[in-house]
Amino acid sequence: MNVKKRAYSVALFYSVSAALRAEKILKEGGVECKLIPIPRHLSSDCGICVRFPAEEEAKVRMALEGRVEIQAIYRLWGGERMIEVDVRGFSCPIPVVRTKKAMEEHPGEEIIVLVETEVSKENVSRLAEIKGYSVEVEKTAGGEYRLRLRPRAE
Numbered sequence: 001m002n003v004k005k006r007a008y009s010v011a012l013f014y015s016v017s018a019a020l021r022a023e024k025i026l027k028e029g030g031v032e033c034k035l036i037p038i039p040r041h042l043s044s045d046c047g048i049c050v051r052f053p054a055e056e057e058a059k060v061r062m063a064l065e066g067r068v069e070i071q072a073i074y075r076l077w078g079g080e081r082m083i084e085v086d087v088r089g090f091s092c093p094i095p096v097v098r099t100k101k102a103m104e105e106h107p108g109e110e111i112i113v114l115v116e117t118e119v120s121k122e123n124v125s126r127l128a129e130i131k132g133y134s135v136e137v138e139k140t141a142g143g144e145y146r147l148r149l150r151p152r153a154e
Contacts, residue, residue, distance in 0.1 A: 006112075009054045009073055009074060012038060020035070022068045026064070033050050033052040034050070035049070035051075039076070057073060103131055113147040121145040133150060134149070135149055
């Protein structure tokens with residue numbers, strides 16, 4: 001089963017413009033990344049940082065070297081981990097079954113689901129809504145879908 005907890009790291013920068021520039025460089029270099037608010041336990045500033053998979057740290061440092069000055073890189077632990085269900089290459093009902101299993105094993109946690117087809121995207125989205133999750137869908141450059149399932153506040 002491809003359900004896993006994924007550790008992330010964040011890169012902090014000296015300015016918002018540097019964080020925006022870094023995100024652009026990393027995405028152009030093929031690094032999965034996202035701008036997020038700086039976690040409070042790292043800084044009281046109201047800034048943004050770039051979150052990326054922890055295993056990509058060396059690639060991030062290399063891509064930004066001499067282009068954007070990094071203030072610091074921190075590994076996120078505990079509640080900052082994300083559940084990922086990678087069901088690319090599987091047809092229904094497997095994406096729905098594995099997503100449901102992840103929901104049952106990790107109640108109340110955010111889940112990322114990676115699917116290839118429109119049908120899988122629709123079926124997983126329907127399941128998530130029935131189970132009380134909000135769904136954000138992102139179509140990737142490769143034509144696949146990344147679904148972010150967040151439990152709704154009750």
